[in-house]
Amino acid sequence: MTRVFVLKTSKELLNKAIVNISDLRTSVEEIKWENMRKAVGKQYAIWSRHLSQPTLATLGAFVLVIIVSMEFRPKPKPKPPAPHSDPSPDPSREEVVLS
Numbered sequence: 001m002t003r004v005f006v007l008k009t010s011k012e013l014l015n016k017a018i019v020n021i022s023d024l025r026t027s028v029e030e031i032k033w034e035n036m037r038k039a040v041g042k043q044y045a046i047w048s049r050h051l052s053q054p055t056l057a058t059l060g061a062f063v064l065v066i067i068v069s070m071e072f073r074p075k076p077k078p079k080p081p082a083p084h085s086d087p088s089p090d091p092s093r094e095e096v097v098l099s
Helices: 002-050 053-072
Strands: none
Touching: none
16 A cells, blocks of 8 residues: 555655646746846847948848849740650661561
């Protein structure tokens, strides 16, 4: 009887350990994402100080020119379909008729 009690207790202990480990993993993931958001916010603040309005306008114009040039570039002509081969016999071969 004691053995069954020990097994039940160890199962409960194992279940609690699994739940605790899952909670810890969740906490670690939350901290990672929070740190990522903070890092991205700092990088944005740094870049926004260095990029002035004329620089952003130049970058925007460059992207616009690329998009427009890709839209108006000449399209390649489609290849014509391959001609069908004629089933006529090859003139270099002689036809032999067996009777």
